[in-house]
Amino acid sequence: MIRQAGGDDLARLKPDSEAAVRICGLVSSYGTDRPFIRYWCDQGHKAFISLIDDNANLAAENDADFEEIAVFFAMHPEIVNVRTSRIAAGEIAKSGVWQAEYGSVMTTGANTEQPTKKPEPLFPREVYPVLKACFEDMPEFEAWYADVSHRIRHGFCRIVGFRHEGVPVSCAMTTSECKEAAVIGGVATLEGARGRGYASSNVLTLADMLLSEGKRVFLSPKNESARALYSQIGFRECSGWGNLKK
Numbered sequence: 169m170i171r172q173a174g175g176d177d178l179a180r181l182k183p184d185s186e187a188a189v190r191i192c193g194l195v196s197s198y199g200t201d202r203p204f205i206r207y208w209c210d211q212g213h214k215a216f217i218s219l220i221d222d223n224a225n226l227a228a229e230n231d232a233d234f235e236e237i238a239v240f241f242a243m244h245p246e247i248v249n250v251r252t253s254r255i256a257a258g259e260i261a262k263s264g265v266w267q268a269e270y271g272s273v274m275t276t277g278a279n280t281e282q283p284t285k286k287p288e289p290l291f292p293r294e295v296y297p298v299l300k301a302c303f304e305d306m307p308e309f310e311a312w313y314a315d316v317s318h319r320i321r322h323g324f325c326r327i328v329g330f331r332h333e334g335v336p337v338s339c340a341m342t343t344s345e346c347k348e349a350a351v352i353g354g355v356a357t358l359e360g361a362r363g364r365g366y367a368s369s370n371v372l373t374l375a376d377m378l379l380s381e382g383k384r385v386f387l388s389p390k391n392e393s394a395r396a397l398y399s400q401i402g403f404r405e406c407s408g409w410g411n412l413k414k
Contacts, residue, residue, distance in 0.1 A: 170240045173209040173216060175200045181209075181216045181227060183349040186273045186386045186409055187252050188227035190351065191218045193344035197324045210236070222248035226256055234259035241265075250412040257410020266412040272395050273407040274387040276375055280402035283372040284365055287328040287338075292316040295327055295339040295354075302356035319345070327354075328373050330366045337361035340370035342378070349384040350374075355394070368401050 178200060183192040191207070198205055208217040215228040215237055224247045228237065238260045241247050250260070254270050261268040292313055300306050319325035324346065329339030338361055343353035352374050357366050375385045388409050389395040395405075 170208050170210050170215070170217070170236060173200075173207040177209045177213065178207060178216065180213050183346050183384070185227055185253060185407060186351055186388055187225050187256075188216070189346060189349045189386060190225040190251060190344045191216055191227055192346040192349070193319075193324060193351070194218050194220075194225075196346040197319045197322050208240070219244075219247060222246055224250045226250055226252035228252065228256045230255050232256070234262075238263040238265070248414050252410050252412065254408030254410045257412050260412060261410075266414060269411045269413075271391075271409050272389060272405045273409050274389065274395070274398050274403040275406045276379060276385050277402055277404040280375065281368075281372060282376065283369040285330070285369040287330050287340075287366070287370050287373050290327045290329040290331075290336055290339055292320070292327065294336050295329060295341070295356075298329070298336050298339050298356050298358060299354055301358060316341075326374065326377065328370050330361070330370070332361060338366035338370060340367070340374055342374065345383075347383075349386065350378050351386045351388065352378075353388065368397065371398070372401060 178195050181188055181192060183189045194205055200207060204220060206219045209215060214232040218225045234256065242265065257268045257270065260266060296309055296312065316325055325342050327339060327341040329336050338357040339354060340352060341354040342350040344351040352371055355367050355371060378385050387398055387403055389398055
C-alpha cells in the first residue's frame with residue numbers, strides 16, 4: 169500500500185541514486201510540511217515518491233511493486249512527468265500509459281580529472297538567460313528563481329561558471345543537493361563560447377567541491393555527446409535514469 173510519507177519515513181530514504189537525491193534534496197531544502205510538495209512511500213519503504221506541480225520523482229528499489237506504483241500514478245492524474253531509474257521506468261512503462269526515455273547516470277571515479285580552468289560563483293538571476301538559451305524545457309523565471317534562491321539560502325545549491333566581458337556565457341549547478349550527495353546539472357554554454365573547456369571545468373569544479381565535503385556526486389547527461397564528454401574527464405556510469413511522460 170502506498171501512503172503519505174512523513175518525516176520518519178523519509179529519514180529512511182538513502183540518497184544512493186539520482187532519484188533518491190532529488191527527493192532528499194527537497195526534504196533538506198523544504199522539509200516535509202510544505203503544502204506545495206507531497207510525499208508518499210510504500211509500506212516496506214522500497215519506494216518513495218515526491219510531487220511538485222505535475223512533476224514527480226520516484227526512488228524505488230529494483231524489487232518494488234511496480235504494478236502497484238503504476239496503479240497509484242493512474243489514480244493521480246495530476247502526475248504528468250516522472251523522473252526515476254531506468255529499471256523503474258521500464259517496468260512502469262509496461263502499463264502502456266507512459267512514454268519513456270532513458271539515459272545514463274554517472275559518478276566520479278578514480279580517473280576523474282581536476283579542472284583546467286577556474287570558474288567563479290554566479291548568481292541565479294544572471295545564469296538564467298544562459299540556461300534559457302540552451303534548454304527548451306526551462307521553467308518560467310519566477311518559479312525557477314524562487315526555488316534556486318531558496319536552496320542557495322539553505323546551503324543546498326551552488327552555481328559556478330565563466331563570464332566574457334562581464335556577462336555569463338557558461339554555467340553548471342547542483343540541481344539537487346542534500347547533506348550526503350548532490351546531482352550536478354544545468355550544464356550550459358552559449359554557442360559562441362563552446363570549445364574552450366568551460367563545461368568540463370564547471371562540472372569538475374563542482375565535483376571537487378562536493379567530494380571535499382564528503383558528498384557523493386551524480387551526473388545525468390541528457391544525450392550521448394554529453395555522456396562522452398563526462399566519460400573523457402573521468403566520470404563512470406553507475407546506473408541509468410528514466411523519464412516517464414503522459
